[in-house]
Amino acid sequence: MIELENVAYSYGGGELLSDISLKLAPGSFHFLTGPSGAGKTTLLKLCYGALLPTAGYVRLFDADVRGLGRDDIAAVRRRVGVVHQDVQFLDHLSVSENVSLPLMVSGRQDDAAGNDLGELLSWVGLTNRADAMPPELSGGERQRAAVARAVIMSPDVVLADEPTGNIDWEMSQRLLRLLIELNKMGKTVLIATHDLSLIRATKAHVQARVLRIANRRIQLAGADL
Amino acid sequence: MKLGGGILQHLRALIAGDRQADRVVPPSGFTAQLTIFVAGAMAFLAVFALALSLAAGRLAERWGDELAQSATIRIVAPLDQRQAQTEAALRILETTAGVATARALTDEEQQALLAPWFGPDLALDTLPVPRLIEVIEEGDGIDPVGLRLRLSAEVPGAVLDDHGRWRAPLVQAADRLRLLGWLSIVLIGAAVAAMVTLAASAALAANAQVIAVLRLVGAQDDYIAQAFIRRFTLRTLAGAAVGTLLGVLAVALLPSASDVGGFLTGLGFQGAHWLLPIVIPLLAAGVAFAATRAAARRTLRGLT
Numbered sequence: 001m002i003e004l005e006n007v008a009y010s011y012g013g014g015e016l017l018s019d020i021s022l023k024l025a026p027g028s029f030h031f032l033t034g035p036s037g038a039g040k041t042t043l044l045k046l047c048y049g050a051l052l053p054t055a056g057y058v059r060l061f062d063a064d065v066r067g068l069g070r071d072d073i074a075a076v077r078r079r080v081g082v083v084h085q086d087v088q089f090l091d092h093l094s095v096s097e098n099v100s101l102p103l104m105v106s107g108r109q110d111d112a113a114g115n116d117l118g119e120l121l122s123w124v125g126l127t128n129r130a131d132a133m134p135p136e137l138s139g140g141e142r143q144r145a146a147v148a149r150a151v152i153m154s155p156d157v158v159l160a161d162e163p164t165g166n167i168d169w170e171m172s173q174r175l176l177r178l179l180i181e182l183n184k185m186g187k188t189v190l191i192a193t194h195d196l197s198l199i200r201a202t203k204a205h206v207q208a209r210v211l212r213i214a215n216r217r218i219q220l221a222g223a224d225l
Numbered sequence: 226m227k228l229g230g231g232i233l234q235h236l237r238a239l240i241a242g243d244r245q246a247d248r249v250v251p252p253s254g255f256t257a258q259l260t261i262f263v264a265g266a267m268a269f270l271a272v273f274a275l276a277l278s279l280a281a282g283r284l285a286e287r288w289g290d291e292l293a294q295s296a297t298i299r300i301v302a303p304l305d306q307r308q309a310q311t312e313a314a315l316r317i318l319e320t321t322a323g324v325a326t327a328r329a330l331t332d333e334e335q336q337a338l339l340a341p342w343f344g345p346d347l348a349l350d351t352l353p354v355p356r357l358i359e360v361i362e363e364g365d366g367i368d369p370v371g372l373r374l375r376l377s378a379e380v381p382g383a384v385l386d387d388h389g390r391w392r393a394p395l396v397q398a399a400d401r402l403r404l405l406g407w408l409s410i411v412l413i414g415a416a417v418a419a420m421v422t423l424a425a426s427a428a429l430a431a432n433a434q435v436i437a438v439l440r441l442v443g444a445q446d447d448y449i450a451q452a453f454i455r456r457f458t459l460r461t462l463a464g465a466a467v468g469t470l471l472g473v474l475a476v477a478l479l480p481s482a483s484d485v486g487g488f489l490t491g492l493g494f495q496g497a498h499w500l501l502p503i504v505i506p507l508l509a510a511g512v513a514f515a516a517t518r519a520a521a522r523r524t525l526r527g528l529t
Contacts, residue, residue: 050529071445073529078443088438092251104249105444149442 001026001157001188002047002080007056009042016042018216020056024157024190029183029206031199032192033221034213040192043213044161047190048080049073061156078106081150085162087142089134089149096121096130099148106153117152124148124178140171147178157188164198172198180206249439250432250452257460260424264417264464264509265471271413271505272472278406279501280492285399288392295388296367298358302382304350311356314380318360321372325363329356355382417461417509421516425457429524440528450521454514461513465506473502 002024009017016039024030024047032040045051046058049065058065060076068076089098100117103109121127124144129137137145143163150158160179164172176198183189183206193199202208210221298318302310311329318327330338332350335357339347360367369387376383429436439449476493494501 070525071447074440074443074445076443077441082441088434088441090249090251090435090438093248097248101249101438102442105439105442105448153443 001061003057003059004046004053005057005059007046007053007058009039009046009051010054015054015216017213017218020218022211022218024188026156026188027183027186028188029180029208030190031202031208031210032190032213033194033196033199033210036194038213039216040194040213041161043218044082044159044190044192047157047159048082049076078102078153079156081147081153081155081158083143083146083150083158083160083163085165087146089142089145091134094131094133095126095137095145098134099126099145099152101149102153108153120148120152125174139166140168140175143167143171143175144178147175151182151187155187157190158182160189160191162193163191164193164195173201176202177205247452247455249444249449250428250435250456253428253431256424256427257456260421260457260460261464261467263420264461264513265468267413267417267420268465268468268505268509269472269475271410271509272469272476272502274406274409274413275501275505276476276492276494278403278410279494279498281399281403281406283495285396285403288399289396294362294366296360296362296369297386297388298360298376299384299386300356300358300380300382301353301384302355304353306382307356310380310382311358314358314376314383317372317375317379318358321367321375323362323364323367325361327358327360329358355384414508414512417465418512418516421457421461421513422520425453425517425520426524428453428456429521436525436528446522446525449525450518453521454517457517458510458514462506462510465509469502469505473499 002022004020004022007017007020007022008015020043022043032043034040042051046053046065047060049058049060049068052058052066060068061079063072063076065073089095090101093101096117097104099121100109118127118130121130124147126141126145126148129141129145134142134145143166147158147160147163150160158179163175163179167175172195179189179191180202199208199210212219212221298314300307300310300314315327315329318324335354336345336347338357339354367387369385369389373385376385436449473494479493
């Protein structure tokens with residue numbers, strides 16, 4: 001699905017990431033951890049074409065990311081659902097419209113997926129908030145709306161960057177259960193988080209691999225977690 | 226967004242419209258009104274520039290045509306020789322190439338010409354008023370140099386005025402005026418393009434977050450750009466349509482052309498030219514389309 005080969009990334013003035021090789025196989029569940037500023041967000045951005053590697057190769061769905069045009073990148077993003085820590089919505093549209101925005105922009109509004117909007121909203125527990133405006137939502141509601149928006153296109157991969165960063169423990173458990181369910185439906189999931197207790201709680205439910213960024217490189221964390 | 230076929234496709238999509246694509250960009254109140262206002266003001270000015278150009282063109286043509294087809298010969302001679310010299314001049318004109326008709330003005334006609342200056346009671350026969358011969362030309366017209374030579378040999382008192390001397394600068398002035406009119410229209414078009422570019426760039430910058438969200442969920446550049454293009458094109462079209470309508474009304478309300486008013490009252494449209502201003506809002510919309518498209522592409526290329 002997503003493959004990084006000897007990837008390095010530098011914002012100018014020293015590399016943030018070096019020699020990263022990573023392969024997200026279909027249906028896998030990965031955590032990405034490491035201290036703040038280690039490059040978790042940067043790595044995720046490399047995975048959905050928001051950044052281009054300064055060295056090495058990134059292959060998204062078997063295509064070299066450097067060879068993709070802007071419209072190709074847009075097509076990739078329809079297959080990759082992204083949940084950010086500080087998720088942004090279109091504040092002038094309601095929650096249900098924001099959740100169905102990916103359908104809207106890809107001209108698939110009338111698809112079956114559009115009819116499942118109600119089901120999706122009830123899955124993330126936002127049925128009562130469907131007509132609310134994004135600024136009226138609480139932190140947890142925003143994150144769940146983001147998950148709904150990330151999966152409405154039925155993407156192959158879901159990338160989440162600190163999805164539980166702004167919400168309490170109970171809510172983050174709930175959010176995690178949603179992501180585990182997605183994985184059980186066959187989606188590839190990659191979650192960046194520095195919250196180790198969250199990782200431990202997840203490992204009871206799903207076969208998750210933990211990747212740790214340290215010293216600009218990526219390592220497979222062992223059973224110590 | 227390829228040129229050619231791409232533009233046609235875009236125009237079709239633009240006219241058909243996409244409510245949803247429109248809604249993803251939040252409505253903007255005040256700046257939209259400004260765009261409409263400026264488009265209207267520019268269209269209003271464009272109507273006058275167009276009227277000026279067309280009127281100047283008509284004027285140049287009329288002066289060119291009418292005056293080029295006529296000449297005047299003055300017979301300045303003592304009273305007793307005047308009649309003889311007039312007849313001699315007419316005889317020469319009969320055998321001159323390019324002369325359709327030539328006739329001496331009668332006393333009554335000359336009196337009418339002079340009446341505005343000397344009053345109706347002037348006794349012309351007591352004054353050495355030159356006799357005027359009106360020459361109407363045909364074909365390529367007369368050869369003034371040759372005619373002058375023949376006249377000077379046989380009719381010493383004859384002075385040929387082929388009107389060219391004072392016609393040329395007038396025609397030149399009218400042509401220059403017409404050029405200025407068209408130049409104004411081009412400048413107005415450029416000003417509309419600049420205004421729309423500024424407004425569109427401001428709108429794109431103000432909606433940076435919206436654009437980032439749309440890119441994140443997989444929107445293509447065309448989709449995002451279209452929301453802006455449609456908005457600015459329609460605003461400019463609406464503003465320019467109103468401005469053009471008001472401009473045409475204002476031109477229509479100008480006093481109608483008459484001999485007394487001369488050039489100034491000739492400013493306006495005639496016949497089919499009344500339909501020309503319809504082009505102004507369409508051109509303005511086209512300019513807005515291109516300007517917004519360029520601005521949107523420039524902005525979007527800088528984003529991921």
